[in-house]
Amino acid sequence: MSDYLVEFAKNKLAQRAVKTLGLPIPMPPDLRRAEGANPELVLSEKRVLCGGAGQLRDQAAQCAQAAGATLVDSVQQEHIDALVFDASTITTPAELRHLYLFFHPRLARLSRHGRVVVLGRPPKAASTPLAATVQRSLSGFVKSLGKEIGRKGSTANLIWVDDGAEARLPGTLLFLLSRRACFVSGESLTVTKTARVQADSDLSASLRGKVALVTGAARGIGAAIARRLGQEGATLVLVDRPEGLAGLDELLNEFGGSQLALDLLEPDAIEQVVAHVAEVHGKIDIVINNAGITRDRTLAKMSEQWWDMCIGVNLDVACALTSALSAKVMSSQGRVIHISSIGGISGNPGQTNYATSKAGLIGHAQAAAPNLARRGITINCVAPGFIETAMTAAM
Structure with missing residues (x-):
């Protein structure tokens, strides 16, 4: 069935009327949706900038590059398709300022239908109450940022990664950076080491045989x-x-x-x-x-x-x-x-x-x-x- 609000939002006269009258009607963007099976390189031709100081930053960068992304490291780049920030080492309220320092100068370069992913550690596993407080606050950050950038079809999400589950980050990260996650924003997901995993998991493999x-x-x-x-x-x-x-x-x-x-x-x-x-x-x-x-x-x-x-x-x-x-x-x-x-x-x-x-x-x-x-x-x-x-x- 068609999405009537999306179709309505494409109409120029409707857009002008809603804006002029100040009607409280959200005008959703025309999202770039994934079609068909997963491509072998899900981030092909995407420009990704990774920041932060923890080990998750390096792993995220390697994961994005292996999936076909081009890694950039300068705010002067013409556009950025995805911003990934490792906040796993932030343990005090004062250190939350690093979120501002990373994102503030770069959001203007985020392309339409862009992706923001923040990486952290589960609050319940934090070593101190203050560290748990700070990690929990990251969820509020992505919820609000997701609403700010959502008008351009962009998303913002948080991944908490259990200590010892770092090798399992790629699947969740690549999903949130891909077109398949165009409807997912403001969410906090946790990657755990609870279940046994296949040693030879291929994230781009088809489901043949399943x-x-x-x-x-x-x-x-x-x-x-x-x-x-x-x-x-x-x-x-x-x-x-x-x-x-x-x-x-x-x-x-x-x-x-x-x-x-x-x-x-x-x-x-x-x-x-x-x-x-x-x-x-x-x-x-x-x-x-x-x-x-x-x-x-x-x-x-x-x-x-x-x-x-x-x-x-x-x-x-x-x-x-x-x-x-x-x-x-x-x-x-x-x-x-x-x-x-x-x-x-x-x-x-x-x-x-x-x-x-x-x-x-x-x-x-x-x-x-x-x-x-x-x-x-x-x-x-x-x-x-x-x-x-x-x-x-x-x-």
Whole structure:
């Protein structure tokens, strides 16, 4: 479905009217989005400037250069596509001034659709309360800076890197510096050393040989995820209700794979999925728990059935499916992604059931991560904001 606000923002008359009238309507930039599979060099022809004094700075520079970027070291350069600053050694409030000294003279040179990434250490691992305070303050910096530069389609994000997890920085850093992260800004991500990793990980490699299961794959976010996984070469296992069969068929005609048309709330649905994966594919490498519904009503007027349906589809199914697949058919180095929602973080009136279920997904990922990590399996959540889909159109 088209994004009407973006299309509206492209209209010159609309832009002039909004500005003249002072209307409180955000006019989003036309973002440069990634299309198709990852290129071998994700930062080809990009100019990147790295600053700061910690070891993360050197690693970031090496990572960017290996991904095709040109490293620059002067504010006099015509333009800069990305600014990366290592704030991991900042331990006092006074030292936060280094953020100002680095970014202030360089932001004017940041190109449209540019990237800012700040590197730090997790506050909980800091050696003193003051150091923890300072590292936590970095999140406020990127949130505000992201809003300042977002008008030009640029983003600002923070990566906290665990001590000993430095070798795992490239994947997250390259994602945030690439076009794939055009919708991600003001976020604080943590790179840990919890899960075992493959020694030969290739960040530009395709997903050929990987089997990826997506629930709620017939339309909307699920279909978009399935399509991108297919473009990257993954073998698809698509799951949705029987009425979504046409959408599943369309994806399979394009990418191949297998499908299951069933209601995941049925008593034996989870067992059917596990049996299908074992029989047809022999393993699963990627699980995207995307299936979700809304049943909106204020709590005082909500029926018990609507409450149970929302919790069942959005939360219970995801937890049960993850548990069953990881125990029986998931490969080591597997990946589980829950599609949560910003509503699970901030809440929405009339969505107590939905927000409860989506917050629960975040809790499940946090609680399940340590046990899964022992097998090299990671589990994470993505919490999208409002995205125009058939489901939201019906709200």
